[in-house]
């Protein structure tokens with residue numbers, strides 16, 4: 001459960017940048033649970049998160065992340081980057097101000113290998129189709145052969161783009177969220 005100040009910052013930023021955020025409130029604990037359950041935390045050494053926001057998923061991931069693993073959180077909104085840098089003091093985390101589109105460049109600059117998992121909470125629905133296609137393609141290219149991408153979304157708009165890049169896309173649906181949320185588990 002985020003602190004009231006985090007929820008307030010999130011809501012304020014929704015009114016300033018509605019399509020970048022795509023949601024008025026952070027994900028519910030039910031969505032967090034669904035997303036966390038898709039990851040093999042014993043195996044994962046490089047985990048990338050797109051759109052951490054105020055860190056709702058980030059904090060849950062850190063509770064499970066292996067001591068030798070790295071979590072790269074890529075966020076476009078500078079208020080959230082500042083908050084994450086101020087509040088999450090964990091040597092396993094790298095907060096990067098930028099776009100998910102540059103995931104491969106980000107990993108290379110951090111001298112990290114391809115990702116074991118990408119967890120994506122960015123609002124694909126609100127993007128132009130070209131951005132959606134390019135981010136999904138770059139994500140596929142940034143994953144290990146045994147890796148997986150976990151995408152949670154209010155709509156299924158991104159599904160054909162995922163299906164065009166990944167061999168398998170498993171779907172789940174969580175009613176207990178504002179708004180109800182689809183989860184897609186994608187493997188190369």
Ligand SMILES: C[S@@+](CC[C@H](N)C(=O)[O-])C[C@H]1O[C@@H](n2cnc3c(N)ncnc32)[C@H](O)[C@@H]1O
Pocket residue numbers: 020021022023025026027050051052053054055056057074075076077080098099100101121122123
């Ligand atoms: C719906 S919020 C999700 C926040 C948080 N992960 C959660 O589940 O509560 C979407 C987040 O994605 C960020 N975002 C949108 N487009 C992005 C992009 N291309 N790259 C990185 N972050 C992006 C927004 O700034 C926002 O923080």
